[in-house]
Amino acid sequence: MAEGTVSMAEVETSFQKFAVHGDTKATGKEMNGKNFAKICKDCHIIDGKNVTTTDVDIVFSKVKAKSARVITFEQFNQALTELAPKRFKGKSKEEAVQLLYGLIVGKEPANAGVTKVAKAAAVDRLTDSTKYTGSHKERFDDSGKGKGKAGREDIPDTSGYVAAYKGSGTYDEKVKNP
Numbered sequence: 001m002a003e004g005t006v007s008m009a010e011v012e013t014s015f016q017k018f019a020v021h022g023d024t025k026a027t028g029k030e031m032n033g034k035n036f037a038k039i040c041k042d043c044h045i046i047d048g049k050n051v052t053t054t055d056v057d058i059v060f061s062k063v064k065a066k067s068a069r070v071i072t073f074e075q076f077n078q079a080l081t082e083l084a085p086k087r088f089k090g091k092s093k094e095e096a097v098q099l100l101y102g103l104i105v106g107k108e109p110a111n112a113g114v115t116k117v118a119k120a121a122a123v124d125r126l127t128d129s130t131k132y133t134g135s136h137k138e139r140f141d142d143s144g145k146g147k148g149k150a151g152r153e154d155i156p157d158t159s160g161y162v163a164a165y166k167g168s169g170t171y172d173e174k175v176k177n178p
Contacts (some may be wrong), residue, residue, distance in 0.1 A: 006101040014039070014104050015073055021109040030070035033060050035109075036079070042110050043103045045080075051087045059083055080104075 016028035018039040023032070031039075040046045040056045059082050063075045071079065084096035091099065125131070129140040140146055161168040 005098055006105050010105040011077075011101050012073055014043075014107050015076055017108050018042075030072055031076060032070050033057065033064075036060050036071065036076070038109060039104065039107075040083070043107050045083060045087055045100060045103060047087065050089060051083055055083070055086060 015031065018035050019031040020026040020028045021035055021038065023035075037046075037053060037056050037060075040051070041053070045051055046053055046056060059079045060071065062082065063079045064071045080100050081093070081097055084100045085091075085093055088096035088099050129137070129144040129146075132140065138147075157163060159168060
């Protein structure tokens, strides 16, 4: 192999990593349009000037079978062959394809910026039991710790008295004293 060439096995490994990204049922043999756009974005094939997301979507539609929603590795190579001259203007087609393969080799789907940890201040504000009012404050004890099930459920009072009766527990005293 010459110095500037990239092995197809390395390109196929990156293809498989992106093909299974975000899809639990994917086998890695076929790639959908979303993941094709992701590989183009993450590997900097989309540069914003020469190659845009629209160009990538159009090329994907061109190379896939008419009724299919996915492309194989061979169709992926065909798509890259169409994108290469656009991305690397002034280079020969073969040289441009090799440069494009060079961008893809060794890359994996990036998760940066996909899911961020919630801001601590917002979480603190939501979990501060002193801010709860009304019936919701009954869910916490004096220290601010949750009461669990006892704080959520109405536990039936089996004392025999009406719920808000102020003289509850005084019946025995009245009956025994006469």
